[in-house]
Amino acid sequence: xxxxxxxxxxxxxxxxxxxxxxxxxxxxxxxxxxxxxxxxxxxxxxxxxxxxxxxxxxxxxxxxxxxxxxxxxxxxxxxxxxxxxxxxxxxxxxxxxxxxxxxxxxxxxxxxxxxxxxxxxxxxxxxxxxxxxxxxxxxxxxxxxxxxxxxxxxxxxxxxxxxxxxxxxxxxxxxxxxxxxxxxxxxxxxxxxxxxxxxxxxxxxxxxxxxxxxxxxxxxxxxxxxxxxxxxxxxxxxxxxxxxxxxxxxxxxxxxxxxxxxxxxxxxxxxxxxxxxxxxxxxxxxxxxxxxxxxxxxxxxxxxxxxxxxxxxxxxxxxxxxxxxxxxxxxxxxxxxxxxxxxxxxxxxxxxxxxxxxxxxxxxxxxxxxxxxxxxxxxxx
Amino acid sequence: xxxxxxxxxxxxxxxxxxxxxxxxxxxxxxxxxxxxxxxxxxxxxxxxxxxxxxxxxxxxxxxxxxxxxxxxxxxxxxxxxxxxxxxxxxxxxxxxxxxxxxxxxxxxxxxxxxxxxxxxxxxxxxxxxxxxxxxxxxxxxxxxxxxxxxxxxxxxxxxxxxxxxxxxxxxxxxxxxxxxxxxxxxxxxxxxxxxxxxxxxxxxxxxxxxxxxxxxxxxxxxxxxxxxxxxxxxxxxxxxxxxxxxxxxxxxxxxxxxxxxxxxxxxxxxxxxxxxxxxxxxxxxxxxxxxxxxxxxxxxxxxxxxxxxxxxxxxxxxxxxxxxxxxxxxxxxxxxxxxxxxxxxxxxxxxxxxxxxxxxxxxxxxxxxxxxxxxxxxxxx
Numbered sequence: 193x194x195x196x197x198x199x200x201x202x203x204x205x206x207x208x209x210x211x212x213x214x215x216x217x218x219x220x221x222x223x224x225x226x227x228x229x230x231x232x233x234x235x236x237x238x239x240x241x242x243x244x245x246x247x248x249x250x251x252x253x254x255x256x257x258x259x260x261x262x263x264x265x266x267x268x269x270x271x272x273x274x275x276x277x278x279x280x281x282x283x284x285x286x287x288x289x290x291x292x293x294x295x296x297x298x299x300x301x302x303x304x305x306x307x308x309x310x311x312x313x314x315x316x317x318x319x320x321x322x323x324x325x326x327x328x329x330x331x332x333x334x335x336x337x338x339x340x341x342x343x344x345x346x347x348x349x350x351x352x353x354x355x356x357x358x359x360x361x362x363x364x365x366x367x368x369x370x371x372x373x374x375x376x377x378x379x380x381x382x383x384x385x386x387x388x389x390x391x392x393x394x395x396x397x398x399x400x401x402x403x404x405x406x407x408x409x410x411x412x413x414x415x416x417x418x419x420x421x422x423x424x425x426x427x428x429x430x431x432x433x434x435x436x437x438x439x440x441x442x443x444x445x446x447x448x449x450x451x452x453x454x455x456x457x458x459x460x461x462x463x464x465x466x467x468x469x470x471x472x473x474x475x476x477x478x479x480x481x482x483x484x485x486x487x488x489x490x491x492x493x494x495x496x497x498x499x500x501x502x503x504x505x506x507x508x509x510x511x512x513x514x515x516x517x518x519x520x521x522x523x524x525x526x527x528x529x530x531x532x533x534x535x536x537x538x539x540x541x542x543x544x545x546x547x548x549x550x551x552x553x554x555x556x557x558x559x560x561x562x563x564x565x566x567x568x569x570x571x572x573x
Numbered sequence: 574x575x576x577x578x579x580x581x582x583x584x585x586x587x588x589x590x591x592x593x594x595x596x597x598x599x600x601x602x603x604x605x606x607x608x609x610x611x612x613x614x615x616x617x618x619x620x621x622x623x624x625x626x627x628x629x630x631x632x633x634x635x636x637x638x639x640x641x642x643x644x645x646x647x648x649x650x651x652x653x654x655x656x657x658x659x660x661x662x663x664x665x666x667x668x669x670x671x672x673x674x675x676x677x678x679x680x681x682x683x684x685x686x687x688x689x690x691x692x693x694x695x696x697x698x699x700x701x702x703x704x705x706x707x708x709x710x711x712x713x714x715x716x717x718x719x720x721x722x723x724x725x726x727x728x729x730x731x732x733x734x735x736x737x738x739x740x741x742x743x744x745x746x747x748x749x750x751x752x753x754x755x756x757x758x759x760x761x762x763x764x765x766x767x768x769x770x771x772x773x774x775x776x777x778x779x780x781x782x783x784x785x786x787x788x789x790x791x792x793x794x795x796x797x798x799x800x801x802x803x804x805x806x807x808x809x810x811x812x813x814x815x816x817x818x819x820x821x822x823x824x825x826x827x828x829x830x831x832x833x834x835x836x837x838x839x840x841x842x843x844x845x846x847x848x849x850x851x852x853x854x855x856x857x858x859x860x861x862x863x864x865x866x867x868x869x870x871x872x873x874x875x876x877x878x879x880x881x882x883x884x885x886x887x888x889x890x891x892x893x894x895x896x897x898x899x900x901x902x903x904x905x906x907x908x909x910x911x912x913x914x915x916x917x918x919x920x921x922x923x924x925x926x927x928x929x930x931x932x933x934x935x936x937x938x939x940x941x942x943x944x945x946x947x948x949x950x951x952x953x954x
Contacts, residue, residue: 200816207821208630218820224625236617243794244605249589279660282819290695310817314671316697413624414823415796435581436691438663439599440588442795 199306199526206520213518216553219347219378219495221411221544226463229410232451236444239451243443252277255446256419258453259406262461263379264386267394268402274422276434277441281377281405281418282307287437288373288401288420289315291428298339298373301327303527303535305347308375310529312341321530324351332364339371345378345385348527348540350491352385355392362396371426372398377405377418380456381468382492390421399425406449408494408544409456409464415445468494471543471550478554482562487538494544497524498557500537505564507539513560519553580687580907587901594899597934600728600759600876602792602925607844610791613832617825620832624824633658636827637800639834640787643842644760645767648775649783655803657815658822662758662786662799663688668818669754669782669801670696672809679720679754682708684908684916686728689756691910693722702911705732713745720752726759726766729908729921731872733766736773743777752807753779758786758799761837762849763873771802780806787830789875789925790837790845796826849875852924852931859935863943868919875925878905879938881918886945888920894941900934 199217206215215222225233243251253271260268269275278284285308292298294316300309302321309319322333322340328351333340340361344353353361358374365372372393379385393400400423407416422430452460475496476486487497500507507523514521521541528535541557543550580598587596596603606614624632634652641649650656659665666689673679675697681690683702690700703714703721709732714721721742725734734742739755746753753774760766774781781804788797803811833841856877857867868878881888888904895902902922909916922938924931 198813198816200820201812203820204816212628220820222625225621230618233621234618236621237611237615240606240614240617240794244603244792247593279664280819282817283660283664286818307817314817411625413621413825414821415825431582432579435579435585436663436688436695437667438661439581439584439601440795444794444796 197526198310199522202520202522205515209518209520211518213520214549214553214556215520216542216545216550217520217522219408219493219542219544220414221409221494223411223467223544223546225411226460228455228460229452232448232455235451236448239444239447242447248440248443251443251446252441255417255449255453258450259419260404262453262456263404264388265390265404267388267390268421269390274424276420276430277446278418278420278434279438279441280407280416281375281403282311283437284403284418284420285375286311286315287430287433288403289317290433290436291430292317292339296338297336298341299333299337300341301343301346302530303348303524304343304529306526306529308341308343319530324349327351327353327357330357330360332361334368337370339373340365341373341375343375343377344389345382345493347378347493348495348497348524348538350382350488350493352382355387358389358392359396362393362398362400365399366397370399371428372400374400374402376402378408378493379404380406380409381464381494384492393423399423401426401430406452410452412448412452415442415448417441417445417449465492467547468543471545471547472496474547474551475541475543475554478551478558479561482558484558484561495540495542497538497540500539500561502537505561505568506536508536509564510539510557510560513564514557517556517560519556521553521557578907579691580903583901583903586896590899590901592899594901595930595934595937596901597923597926597931598901598903600789600874600923600925601795602790602875604792604848604925604927606792607841609836609841610833613829613836616832617829620825620828623828629821629824632824632827633822636798636830636834639831640800641785643834643837644785645769646771646785648769648771649802650771655805657801657811658827659799659801659815660819660822661788661797662756662784663692664818665784665799665801666756667692667696668811668814669784670698671814671817672811673698673720677719678717679722680714680718681722682724682727683911684730684905685724685910687907687910689722689724700911705730708732708734708738711738711741713742715749718751720754721746722754722756724756724758725770726763726874728759728874729876729878729905729919731763731869731874733763736768739770739773740777743774743779743781746780747778751780752809753781755781755783757783759789759874760785761787761790762845762875765873774804780804782807782811787833791833793829793833796823796829798822798826798830846873848928849924852926852928853877855928855932856922856924856935859932859939863939865939865942876921876923878919878921881920881942883918886942886949887917889917890945891920891938891941894945895938898937898941900937902934902938
């Protein structure tokens with residue numbers, strides 16, 4: 193299955209490693225359930241029964257309310273018909289890509305998860321990169337860009353678009369007749385990203401589309417919802433694209449989301465954060481021992497980038513050596529979808545894994561780096 | 574939400590009817606669980622635990638084996654890496670549509686569920702209709718058609734492509750360098766459609782793609798799997814399209830499929846069939862009382878088409894009158910995607926609903942038809 197290489201195919205390789213290697217690739221939570229989560233999962237058969245006897249609309253509105261309020265989004269258009277529940281945030285992104293007019297030019301944050309750029313490209317859109325530096329400088333693109341796509345917080349860097357920057361972007365877009373598209377899939381993990389995005393976008397009078405995701409927060413084995421929300425101003429045929437893709441998300445999964453969001457605000461958030469930060473700390477410790485550093489030390493998302501020095505082994509080399517030892521991480525060149533070379537000195541490791549898995553993975557990564565560096569030194573000498 | 578009308582948007586209207594109307598639109602099973610199914614659903618928390626500790630590949634292969642063998646598909650390429658598990662058969666269809674070269678001409682069965690035609694059209698393919706009559710006459714399309722899409726059994730007519738006809742199609746396609754694409758989403762309900770499709774396609778040396786679906790068999794509230802299988806000969810970039818769409822289906826859902834397939838072969842099949850046929854019988858009885866007939870009396874799928882006489886009220890009129898009374902069925906014009914007028918004299922009603930729901934829906938349909946006919950007669954007189 194190696195006819196293509198994108199980040200997802202590398203994640204599939206890790207997931208299906210027949211020898212049971214260490215999978216530190218994807219950003220999904222692959223963890224045991226906490227006691228509180230296990231109690232909720234034990235209630236799924238009852239959620240099944242409720243899904244048969246309660247109206248779908250009620251179950252869906254309840255889930256939207258519980259989740260969106262749990263991540264600070266009090267102004268989201270709950271109950272207006274302007275939030276579609278999809279099987280995943282990827283499907284939500286594809287629905288947006290399909291609804292935009294083919295041939296249009298859109299600006300997409302760079303770097304970001306390659307799948308976002310791929311989905312828009314496949315639907316016939318012309319992409320131009322917008323760097324994180326440009327975002328932080330409020331250097332917004334003008335014509336012919338008709339939509340601006342921002343991953344908030346960004347994956348893999350963890351960069352949060354500050355409230356004032358989003359306001360500036362939304363005002364710029366409103367002035368120029370552009371659509372602001374926010375992929376907030378990792379928002380749930382990052383308190384700084386939980387200011388009320390919808391309030392900011394609406395106050396600016398912008399045309400906006402926001403994608404939310406329950407899939408990065410909980411170890412629910414792909415039982416998740418991607419939400420596609422949009423403003424009253426949005427004129428793209430989103431409903432047509434949605435109805436081509438699915439009839440409805442699962443009411444059982446919506447019930448599960450409601451319950452897990454309840455746990456999230458009742459301590460689940462802190463339990464998850466402590467676990468991720470403990471894992472980030474062991475990664476930092478393991479790599480510092482061989483002279484490496486975290487590229488984004490203040491990132492709060494459940495993945496970490498490691499910066500490799502310019503004059504040592506590259507991420508491709510390191511990736512291949514680790515795979516040979518059954519350890520799967522992600523080289524970062526594909527995140528830099530418009531300029532892969534600029535990502536070659538970064539490697540990404542997932543933190544939403546059991547502590548021992550992350551510890552072992554980080555140690556093997558450090559060891560592999562040290563060995564490759566020693567080999568290179570020997571060659572030079 | 575009425576900016577578009579396709580069959581799915583009418584299904585969404587029914588699903589979200591705030592007044593709690595009768596939903597007899599979509600082909601999903603919306604039923605209470607049998608005792609046997611309820612016992613399986615009670616085990617979902619344990620399936621969750623297994624999903625954490627068993628390799629994904631094992632869980633997936635087990636589900637493919639259980640489901641495909643339960644529906645007679647012993648030659649499906651289980652364990653070869655040539656079956657992708659998707660969130661739904663719709664997503665599987667979209668992955669195929671995306672992998673075919675834009676601008677290619679493909680033949681699609683007519684009538685069939687409009688969503689199939691829409692997904693291919695949206696991805697930039699040129700569609701030509703192939704009638705059921707042409708299929709039964711083995712009148713296969715030649716150049717420039719590069720792929721032939723057959724829904725087997727067909728939705729909404731229930732037409733099964735007989736084994737000899739599939740062999741003829743596959744041999745024709747092999748001779749002409751075409752791809753045979755089979756959407757077998759309703760296969761599980763129809764014993765006649767459960768001959769080993771993969772054996773026939775392989776024996777002919779054809780390039781083939783087959784879509785299977787667990788979503789029409791069981792009342793699992795959208796917890797389902799669409800399987801996308803393909804031949805070794807297939808050269809289209811299906812893996813790239815899959816990896817753009819998802820990382821993996823849910824191992825919890827795969828476990829659920831395994832268990833429900835086990836129940837299916839141990840009596841579940843007969844329980845489901847008896848229920849559907851009992852519902853088909855009450856529909857027949859209710860409509861015969863007002864002079865109407867089933868359009869496909871030998872169909873075994875869980876929907877039934879009702880034929881309306883040429884000189885009475887049409888399906889659009891009947892649909893609107895029923896919606897006004899809170900009863901949702903599907904007018905059939907959209908199934909006739911290349912010639913909607915030819916479908917105007919049919920209306921489709923779902924049978925995979927509780928018996929009382931189907932009974933009430935059929936009676937209201939009969940009554941509405943009688944009233945509309947009387948109105949017309951009065952106008953004429």
